[in-house]
Amino acid sequence: MNETSDESVQAPLGRINDPTSSRPLRAGARELIRSTFRGHRRMHARTFTATLLALLVLSLLAPGAPAHARQAQNTDIAPAADQQVEAPPALPEPDEADGGRHRITDIDFRYTIRNPDHPDQAALLDTIVVLQETEEGFIAPREGYEPTRLRLADLPEMESHWFFDSALALIAPSAVQRLQTLGFIGIYVEPDPQDFAVIDGRVVDRRPADRTELTLLVTTGVVNDVRTVGMGDHLPEDDRINNPAHRRILDRSPVAARDPETGEVREGRTDLLRRDRIDDFVYRLNRHPGRRVDVAVAATGDEFGAVSVDYLVTENRPWFLYAQLANTGTRSTDRLRQRFGFVHNQLTGNDDIFFADYITSNFDELHAVTVSYERPLPDSERWRWRAYGSWNEYTATDVGVVDAEFKGRGWSASAELIANIVQNRDLFIDLVGGARWQQVSVNDRFIGQRGREDFVIPYAGLRLEQLRENRSTRASAFLETNLSGIAGTDSQDIDRLGRFDADNNWVALLYDASHSFYLDPFFRSADEEGSLAHELAFQARGQFAFGNRLAPNFQQVAGGLYTVRGYPEAIAAGDNVFIASAEYRYHIPRALSPDPQPGAFFGRPFRFAPQYQYGPTDWDLFLRGFVDFARTTDNDRLSFEANQTLVSAGVGVELSISRHLSARVDWGFALKDLDDGSGRRRVDAGDNRVHFVITLVY
Known part of the structure; x- marks a missing residue:
């Protein structure tokens, strides 16, 4: 199964208010979310490729840091009286740290798992990527220069279609952030390994010479189990999982697993891991006096992207x-x-x-x-x-x-x-x-x-x-x-x-x-x-x-x-x-x-x-x-x-x-x-x- 970096997994679910307060999700639940997709032993080839790509970009960027530091130190030295201070160029120039250059004229998002509740292509193309424009193409933002906010939907109409490795590495994380704003968590986005790969420590463009499109593969968290876990002294230890007293919570949960026989999700529910819907639901639950609900999410290990959702219900004696x-x-x-x-x-x-x-x-x-x-x-x-x-x-x-x-x-x-x-x-x-x-x-x-x-x-x-x-x-x-x-x-x-x-x-x-x-x-x-x-x-x-x-x-x-x-x-x-x-x-x-x-x-x-x-x-x-x-x-x-x-x-x-x-x-x-x-x-x-x-x- 895939292993993902912290950047590819969403921030933890927020804890919704109880009758008197609202706090962040407890540390245990927060760690469960961060580790949602880390517990798998197998690794897909595309994940291995993406990992090497990220490591290569980081290694290429690292040698440039001392040079930037030396440049910063030199600016502290006052010029001689007869010296003329030159203004910095309007656009920076790519350097070795930015890697190779690739032509990309359009972005195509493809989901690894089909689901009718996924956002459409237009919603994903509203992704904004913060880059630095140069005369030769886009690179990662450079200190001291005004960055460019590139909307992926505008890419086909732009004059420049060249992306250096440092800019290419920022597209997938930006798509993750876009999906976050749409309410999704447990997201993984990576370039299609058929388009780009890392070979011998180098980013290799595998696309045919006449193909300039970049395909991004999107994996979203899919819920295959929802439970309630009773907390507090009023429930016996052996009857805390899916206690009948919490049946209403399960029945009204906005996320649910698909029925194993019909393959369908109950009307009004979704099996996608939607933070916005879960948060709103928990906020409503916590309006009831004497009750506080937290949420924990964990990988089930059944398949890549499969997760379980636990509603942690803490109640006083009613x-x-x-x-x-x-x-x-x-x-x-x-x-x-x-x-x-x-x-x-x-x-x-x-x-x-x-x-x-x-x-x-x-x-x-x-x-x-x-x-x-x-x-x-x-x-x-x-x-x-x-x-x-x-x-x-x-x-x-x-x-x-x-x-x-x-x-x-x-x-x-x-x-x-x-x-x-x-x-x-x-x-x-x-x-x-x-x-x-x-x-x-x-x-x-x-x-x-x-x-x-x-x-x-x-x-x-x-x-x-x-x-x-x-x-x-x-x-x-x-x-x-x-x-x-x-x-x-x-x-x-x-x-x-x-x-x-x-x-x-x-x-x-x-x-x-x-x-x-x-x-x-x-x-x-x-x-x-x-x-x-x-x-x-x-x-x-x-x-x-x-x-x-x-x-x-x-x-x-x-x-x-x-x-x-x-x-x-x-x-x-x-x-x-x-x-x-x-x-x-x-x-x-x-x-x-x-x-x-x-x-x-x-x-x-x-x-x-x-x-x-x-x-x-x-x-x-x-x-x-x-x-x-x-x-x-x-x-x-x-x-x-x-x-x-x-x-x-x-x-x-x-x-x-x-x-x-x-x-x-x-x-x-x-x-x-x-x-x-x-x-x-x-x-x-x-x-x-x-x-x-x-x-x-x-």
């Missing part, structure tokens, strides 16, 4: 329970709030997600329950549906009404459809559309008033997501409206929900955007080792109501741990709200020197420090400094309402250990006074609050 304690209560409830939940990321093994969440304030004033279920549509990778519902009991301050004492109750039922409409590698844009039926009830004992209204709220919007190891971006924008004619929302009775002159028909825009990235790569060269320890994070979100006055349940609030730290929870509310924050984070474990050997924690392997550059750890402790901002405004503002601005700054610390413990403390300082609509001071500049949240996961 379900977990959590409990959380935080001091995010409002003025009219207890400061402490508890949260309990259950998540199952593979409820039936079809990438379906079940979520249940309960929030309370000491099991007294506040209760909120949310349940949701999401799964793909049958036989679809890009379409999902989701159904969810909620029930809650709340107080006036929970919805930002600080001067009222009413209590409320409500429920909602929703359904939505999610379509991935754009994918550019790890960048996804989803179109989301749905509707919810919501009922709100209010009991104001102070004035003896009750109210209850129904709302039918259709919504549509876009979500954007790109998650990588060194940066992440999320954004969304949604329009929603109430269909009062269907829901029966009364324009008079809606005021009983806690706000005068509220509109029963409205349109609102809700938006959210966040971006975080690490600073470390910007301050180091590519070959310098380092870490990912210094992070900047930005977030902006809010709502715009287009001049509508909203009932309290549809306003947004500001103040507290998740909006503007240093102010009381939900101290301000508005129809139009803009909230922004900026944080600097210093991750202490990531700043430690890499240690290939993990330590132990409670008898289990534990990565106290990264195992390699930019590698993850099993714990994190980071310090943060932050600035928060919010602006709330009311439409058709009444005399006792106020538009408000909140600004704060502070510091914090957060600790996480594996997936089991997270503890966060933020200390925020209000930088701006806050008055209500009556002019009463609610917060003084300089007031401060400590916010904390502790989460346990099982």
